[in-house]
Amino acid sequence: MIKLFRKIDEFKEYRRSLGQTSIGLVPTMGNLHSGHLSLIEESSKYNEVTIVTIFVNPLQFGPNEDFDKYPRTLEQDLQSIDSLSIEKDILVLAPESASEIYPNGFSTTISISGLTEKLCGSSRPGHFDGVTTVVYQLFNITKPSIAYFGQKDFQQQLIIKKMVRDLELPLQIQTMPIIRDESGLAKSSRNQYLSDSQRTEALELSKKISTIRELLQESSFIDSQISINSILEETLRDERWDYLEVLDSNNLQSISPTTNEAVILGALKVGETRLIDNQVVKIIYAR
Numbered sequence: 001m002i003k004l005f006r007k008i009d010e011f012k013e014y015r016r017s018l019g020q021t022s023i024g025l026v027p028t029m030g031n032l033h034s035g036h037l038s039l040i041e042e043s044s045k046y047n048e049v050t051i052v053t054i055f056v057n058p059l060q061f062g063p064n065e066d067f068d069k070y071p072r073t074l075e076q077d078l079q080s081i082d083s084l085s086i087e088k089d090i091l092v093l094a095p096e097s098a099s100e101i102y103p104n105g106f107s108t109t110i111s112i113s114g115l116t117e118k119l120c121g122s123s124r125p126g127h128f129d130g131v132t133t134v135v136y137q138l139f140n141i142t143k144p145s146i147a148y149f150g151q152k153d154f155q156q157q158l159i160i161k162k163m164v165r166d167l168e169l170p171l172q173i174q175t176m177p178i179i180r181d182e183s184g185l186a187k188s189s190r191n192q193y194l195s196d197s198q199r200t201e202a203l204e205l206s207k208k209i210s211t212i213r214e215l216l217q218e219s220s221f222i223d224s225q226i227s228i229n230s231i232l233e234e235t236l237r238d239e240r241w242d243y244l245e246v247l248d249s250n251n252l253q254s255i256s257p258t259t260n261e262a263v264i265l266g267a268l269k270v271g272e273t274r275l276i277d278n279q280v281v282k283i284i285y286a287r
């Protein structure tokens with residue numbers, strides 16, 4: 001059964017009636033695609049009740065970003081969830097206005113330091129404060145046992161895990177693999193801004209990341225370092241690239257001899273659309 005809530009107070013009352021049952025949370029900004037649906041399916045496999053939140057959070061958008069044009073497609077989203085034919089309960093919380101989440105006078109910011117300054121944090125100042133503030137608020141409202149996030153937003157899921165550890169929040173965080181289309185493009189709501197030729201151009205992102213992954217897999221990190229550095233340097237001369245980096249997947253620090261897993265992260269602007277992607281790879285230090 002799918003049950004839609006547009007008012008937080010009504011949702012909270014229903015949530016109280018559920019008591020201690022296992023609850024999985026899937027926070028989204030809507031315009032659901034197969035990436036989101038994979039999180040919903042995973043949650044409903046392991047939990048009695050799944051809560052999907054659909055909220056385009058104004059706090060995480062910068063002044064010149066796409067908050068106004070971000071696709072809002074609630075009817076279609078409900079149909080997509082329905083088409084999964086999940087037998088367990090799915091609660092969809094889609095607040096009718098931002099004041100449901102941030103009532104008049106709300107003036108708190110949750111701000112995590114350390115992981116938030118680089119990559120998307122550096123090109124989108126304040127973005128992660130907006131994300132952690134809304135996610136904390138959503139955790140508080142929904143009180144899940146576990147929450148599901150996509151690896152596509154790699155930096156985001158690390159930051160959320162850090163928040164949960166630091167504040168000792170009583171829930172688990174599960175990160176789910178990136179769902180891609182047949183061409184290798186990571187599914188993203190923003191893909192729909194792309195023209196056909198831009199979709200082709202967007203493939204540079206996953207291809208470049210794959211090239212670096214292959215280099216890391218083929219040789220030891222020491223051996224591959226020179227070729228990787230020259231790819232990074234050459235790529236970043238092209239202004240469409242916001243970033244392309246190889247970092248320790250645990251803490252987003254530079255790779256060191258104790259790193260056992262790396263993540264290659266990239267952000268590419270295709271026309272007006274900024275897309276992100278990443279791949280995780282085990283590091284080989286010597287052969």
Ligand SMILES: Nc1ncnc2c1ncn2[C@@H]1O[C@H](COP(=O)(O)OP(=O)(O)OP(=O)(O)O)[C@@H](O)[C@H]1O
Nearest residue numbers: 028029030035149150152153178179187188189190
């Ligand atoms: N391709 C994907 N595979 C797996 N999870 C995904 C994918 N795309 C998004 N998610 C996850 O779904 C959750 C909600 O993401 P969101 O609603 O921002 O979708 P999105 O498609 O990433 O949108 P955007 O285009 O704004 O980046 C996040 O945890 C995100 O990481």
Ligand SMILES: CC(C)(CO)[C@@H](O)C(=O)[O-]
Nearest residue numbers: 027028029057131134153
């Ligand atoms: C986690 C999230 C739903 C918070 O608004 C958003 O950042 C997203 O969709 O990844």
Ligand code: BAL
Nearest residue numbers: 029060061127153156
């Ligand atoms: N999935 C990340 C949300 C954002 O780009 O604002």
